[in-house]
Amino acid sequence: MPAFLDRLNASAKSGVHTVQEYATLAFKALRFVFARPFYAQDLVQQMDEIGVKSLGIVLLTGLFTGMVLALQSSVQLAQFGATMYIGRLVAGSMIRELGPVLAGLMVAGRVGSGIAAQIGSMRVTEQIDALNTLGTDPIKKLVTPRLLAALIMLPVLTVINDLVGIIGGNVIATLSVGVPAGVYWRTVWEQIISGGFTFRYLPNDFLQGLAKPFVFGGIIALTGCYFGLNTTGGTEGVGQATTRTVVTSSILILVVDYFLTQLMLSVLL
Amino acid sequence: MSDDEKKVVPQRREAEKREAEVRGAIREELSGDASDALIAHAGKEDAGAPVIEVDRVHLAFDDNVILDDVSLVAHQGETICVVGESGTGKSTTLKLILRLLVPDRGTVCIRGKDITKLSFNDALLVRQTMGMVFQGAALFDSMTVFENVAYPLREHTKMSEDEIEERVRQKLAFVDLDVDRVIDMSPAELSGGMRKRVGIARGMANDAEIMLYDEPTSGLDPLTTATITRLIMKLQKELKVTSVVVAHDIRSVFRMATRVALLHDRRIVFFGTPEEMTASEDKYIRDFLGGL
Known part of the structure; x- marks a missing residue:
């Protein structure tokens, strides 16, 4: 076989192997959610680490995204004399796309890297082996609490992000564009109900906006844990694991977001 | 003299006497034909039941052979030291005994039970009877010294918090640490020697019957090396644990x-008592021992 085919073969194999290991990790981590012993303390600690401590950056991201959305759309809408519809535009973009994606990307940078660095340094200092030796499954002790915490906290952060973004839009719409707050919030509500409802009371926009961060949370926690657990090569390896985690989870979030949107648009509409 | 000491002294004497007998027996047999079979036979008769048996183990990662046809036996109460140049698979041998790795061929038996075919969960159970001291101690740095030593107890026993505290203090005192000073410190605040001691205390917290040490004295000054060595011998004599020590420091x-x-x-080229090793005429052994 030519050399380049050999290389192709090897890299394809390692690619498939990575996907397989990633899936196995996800499966095991999820299965342990329902198995004793439960590490409740670790879960609370991780919810604090992933959720509460990310609040600051999520608030800032949301506020400025909402503000810039209102500013930009006011220019576009002014051409059609439709500036009163700023609320619709801001709410639609925030709830469906920007809220989940931006919260996901920010948390991937802040939390994903932290997870990879912590678990990676535990790996290179043999603490993972020590856990195994002391009769604890490291996946159960380290991965499951982080995964669960991310699955719970990311939707919460996204809701906050959405809300702050829409409030930011309100500030700009009222102060610099001149749309009254009442009109702004009415158009926001029009946007939310215009997408239709699931189970009669749950707006489809909310469903879309909450399903995404749930998936992104899983991506962030699993990617961080995967690269952390597979760290090799001392402290340099920890650095590499951190970088790879942020790059991989960011790309995964953006790609998965597209396919999720495609899927949900075809199911919900 | 306290009650504890009264109990310990006769035990120690007994252990010393038995050790002397074993070595004497081996030396006698050596004066004849020193075949491997004879040494193994002597060990089995005099040193209790085999606790760890590594039998003709072969291990390779991809094409890189790490261990080839390696066999080891540790009897009750013995301390086996595994020596060799760097990168010859010494730490790997410990990982096989812990079943952190599974050999490609051959068996690893703990108390006569083959652990290579156990499921992951059963392997966790076997590991609970073993204490491992890692090269860098591998203390959990998100926990205090107390929580580190208490970890195996909280994880696997139904002891009350008071019992756990008592046990942790007892183990920390056994490894000659100033209990009240270190108990609430974080691992980052400890010196290298202290970390090793806490590591030993954590390994033995669950009253492990088998202790494994990965280079317990590497990176320590000669004085601390001596105290850690003494500590390992204290465990062997007072608690009768079976130990496997991977070490560099030949003294x-x-x-x-x-x-x-x-x-x-990749092979075990010599397996015998220190006396036999120093008496050996084999060129590699002589080279390895260097100036000694």
Whole structure:
């Protein structure tokens, strides 16, 4: 076989192997959610680490995204004399796309890297082996609490992000564009109900906006844990694991977001 | 003299006497034909039941052969030291005994039970009877010294918090640490020697019957090396644990080992008492021992 085919073969194999290991990790981590012993303390600690401590950056991201959305759309809408519809535009973009994606990307940078660095340094200092030796499954002790915490906290952060973004839009719409707050919030509500409802009371926009961060949370926690657990090569390896985690989870979030949107648009509409 | 000491002294005497007998017996047999079979036979008769049996193990990662046809036996109460150049698979041998790795061929038996075919969960159970001291101690740095030593107890026993505290204090005192000073410190605040001691205390917290040490004295000054060596011998004599020590420092090896295994080129080229090792005419062994 030519050399380049050999290389192709090897890299394809390692690619498939990575996907397989990633899936196995996800499966095991999820299965342990329902198995004793439960590490409740670790879960609370991780919810604090992933959720509460990310609040600051999520608030800032949301506020400025909402503000810039209102500013930009006011220019576009002014051409059609439709500036009163700023609320619709801001709410639609925030709830469906920007809220989940931006919260996901920010948390991937802040939390994903932290997870990879912590678990990676535990790996290179043999603490993972020590856990195994002391009769604890490291996946159960380290991965499951982080995964669960991310699955719970990311939707919460996204809701906050959405809300702050829409409030930011309100500030700009009222102060610099001149749309009254009442009109702004009415158009926001029009946007939310215009997408239709699931189970009669749950707006489809909310469903879309909450399903995404749930998936992104899983991506962030699993990617961080995967690269952390597979760290090799001392402290340099920890650095590499951190970088790879942020790059991989960011790309995964953006790609998965597209396919999720495609899927949900075809199911919900 | 306290009650504890009264109990310990006769035990220690008994252990010393038995050790002397074993070595004497081996030496006698050596004066004849020193075949491997004879040494193994002597060990089995005099040193209790085999606790750890590594039998003709072969291990390779991809095409890279790490261990080839490696066999080891540790009897009850013995301290086996595994020595050899760097990168000859010494730490790997410990990982096989812990079943952190599974050999490609051959078996690893703990108390007569083959652990290579156990499921992951059963392997966790077997590991609970073993204490492992890692090279860098591998203390959990998100926890205090107390929580580190208490970890195996909280994880696997139904002891009350008071019982756990008592046990942790007892173990920390056993490894000669100033209990009240260190108990609430974080691992980052400890010196290298102290970390090793806490590591030993954590390994033995669950009253492990088998202790495994990965280079317990590497990176320590000669004085601390001596105290850690003494500590390992104290565990062997007072608690009768079976130990496997991977070590570099040949002086401490000769102090604590009942038998020494020399790994070279993926194989065990020598397995016998320190006396036999020093008496050996084999060129590689002579080279390895260097100036001694």
